[in-house]
Amino acid sequence: xxTATLGSAELTRxxxxxxxxxxxxxxxxxxxxxxxxxxxxxxxxGALLQRAVENPEVADVLVRTGPALxxxxxxxxxxxxxxxALAQDLSALPETAQAGALARRLNTEVAGARSLVMSTYRALxxxxxxxxxEQVKQRLLAVDARWADLKxxxxxxxxxxxxxxxxLLTAVDLHRDEAGEIHAVEPERAVFxxxxxxxxNISAVVTLICLLLAYPLAYWLSTxxxxxxxxxxxxxxxxxxxxxxxxxxxxIVLLQREGLVNSALVGMGLIEEPLALLFNRTGVIIAMVxxxxxxxxxPLYSVMKSVPPTYLRAAVSLGSAPLAAFFRVYVxxxxxxxxxxxxxxxxxxxxxxxxxxxLGGADDQMLSxxxxxxTNVEVNWGMACALGxxxxxxxxxxxxxxxxxxxxxxxxx
Numbered sequence: 001x002x003t004a005t006l007g008s009a010e011l012t013r014x015x016x017x018x019x020x021x022x023x024x025x026x027x028x029x030x031x032x033x034x035x036x037x038x039x040x041x042x043x044x045x046g047a048l049l050q051r052a053v054e055n056p057e058v059a060d061v062l063v064r065t066g067p068a069l070x071x072x073x074x075x076x077x078x079x080x081x082x083x084x085a086l087a088q089d090l091s092a093l094p095e096t097a098q099a100g101a102l103a104r105r106l107n108t109e110v111a112g113a114r115s116l117v118m119s120t121y122r123a124l125x126x127x128x129x130x131x132x133x134e135q136v137k138q139r140l141l142a143v144d145a146r147w148a149d150l151k152x153x154x155x156x157x158x159x160x161x162x163x164x165x166x167x168l169l170t171a172v173d174l175h176r177d178e179a180g181e182i183h184a185v186e187p188e189r190a191v192f193x194x195x196x197x198x199x200x201n202i203s204a205v206v207t208l209i210c211l212l213l214a215y216p217l218a219y220w221l222s223t224x225x226x227x228x229x230x231x232x233x234x235x236x237x238x239x240x241x242x243x244x245x246x247x248x249x250x251x252i253v254l255l256q257r258e259g260l261v262n263s264a265l266v267g268m269g270l271i272e273e274p275l276a277l278l279f280n281r282t283g284v285i286i287a288m289v290x291x292x293x294x295x296x297x298x299p300l301y302s303v304m305k306s307v308p309p310t311y312l313r314a315a316v317s318l319g320s321a322p323l324a325a326f327f328r329v330y331v332x333x334x335x336x337x338x339x340x341x342x343x344x345x346x347x348x349x350x351x352x353x354x355x356x357x358x359l360g361g362a363d364d365q366m367l368s369x370x371x372x373x374x375t376n377v378e379v380n381w382g383m384a385c386a387l388g389x390x391x392x393x394x395x396x397x398x399x400x401x402x403x404x405x406x407x408x409x410x411x412x413x
Contacts, residue, residue: 045392048385048388048389048392049385049389051381051382051385052167052168052382052385052386052388052389053163053164053165053167053168054162054163054164054382055105055159055161055162055163055164055166055167055382056162057101057102057104057105057159058102058105058106058156058159058160059159059160059161059162060162061089061090061093061098061099061101061102062085062086062089062102062156062160063089064085064086064088064089065082065085065086065089065156065160066156066157066160066161067085068081068082068084068085068086069082069153069156069157069160070160072153072157074150074153074154074157074178074179077148077150077153078153079133080132080133080134080136080137081133082153083133083136083137083140083147084131084132084133084136084137086140086156087124087127087136087139087140090117090120090121090124091124091125091127093121096121099117099118099121100118102117103115103116103117103118103121104379104380105159106152106155106156106159108380108383109155109158109159110151110152110154110155112146113152113155116144116146116147116152119143119144120140120143120144120147123143127139154178158176158178167382167383167385167386168386168389168390169182170185170192170383170386171192171383171386171387171389171390172192172193172390173185173189173190173191173192173193192367192370192387192390195365195366195367195370196367196390196391196394198363198364198366199350199366199367199368199391200350200394202281202284202285202288202349202356202364202366203346203349203350203366204346205285206285206288206289206292206345206346206349207296207342207345207346207349209285209289210289210292210293210295210296210341210345211296211338211341211342211345213289213293213296214293214296214297214300214341215300215334215338217297218297218300218301218304218337219300219304221233221236221297221301221304222301222304222305222307223309233301236294236297236298237294239290239291239294240294244291244354244355245354247287247290247291248287248354248355248358248359249358251283251286251287251290251359252278252358252359255277255278255283255286255359256277256278257274257276257278258274259277259278261275261277262274262275262277278359279359279360279361280360280361280364281360281361281363281364283359283360284355284356284359284360284364287355287359288349288352288355291355292345292348292349295341295344295345295348296341296342296344296345297341298341299337299340299341299344300334300337300338300341301337302337303333303334303336303337303340304334304337307330307333307334311329311330311333312325312326312329312330315328315329339402343398343399343402346398347395347398350366350367350368350391350394350395351368351391352366352368353366353368353369353371353372356368356369357369367387367390367391368391370387371384371387371388371391372384374387
């Protein structure tokens, strides 16, 4: 082997080592961001999806009752061994909080289960030791005769598994019967479909209004000199420096019956009676448009600044009417900004909670309100996570539709 060959091989190895060092350096520089995304985005979403199908309250507490009901014919009463297993499981609970969690979970399935479980739990210390299963059954029926009702045992058997699709089914107005078959809920109980439709309806209206207001403003900003555009852009960004809660409170002052908006309209003679602008859909949309308008302006402005003005002048010089040239030459080049801004505003809109809660009425609350309700008031995290999962799935579907229709990557310019 010649010296030249050895030198060439050594040079190749050196180049490979340098390339590996360069790649490792790049990975090291991006590692903090990847860890941040993992901790603040991927892990929470994974926990949300897991909690949407997790059902530990019954499986972790009634560890003997579940297996005792495994072969039970649900058309007849449970065996006496199931009663004995239930009494043994409840007696083994070290804290009342665990019994409360079990009672709360079963109460979501059958009304009255909470009082039944808690009264039984409190009565168990009076049971004598060494009772036979049949004697335990009679003692439980003496404590509360509702244990003879099969619906409570159906609820226990149905939730004996640690994993359940029931939360997700409820979130889309479906339910699972005692036989495990899935059916649509009764029309009077089908509420979440209407809420989801209302959420998308409000978000679509807000997105459309933001687009109609932001497009001419972004176009005007893109035609100004850099110094003037920067000054005006600061005014666009000013709302970012103010808390959403403060801005919503300001809209309450402006939109109330004796507020500045109604006073001005009455003073100018445009209306005779004050308009109802607060605690309804109108107030919610006005405030959401004000809050989300900058998120539409910025992507549009970014794209419009990259469109050469010579294209529009060339179209006019070739004989096109100014308006036709604008819509046939200029607007198609801003589609990425329109798509990015609309998608951004829409996704932010469907998750809004504070604005509808403070400015809207009972029929104006969006899905996020009910997620908060299940989390903070009813303490049903499984249902809250299921609604969040439905909202996440709907968002991903909309993004997929956007990608297919626009046939371009999401871009900010």
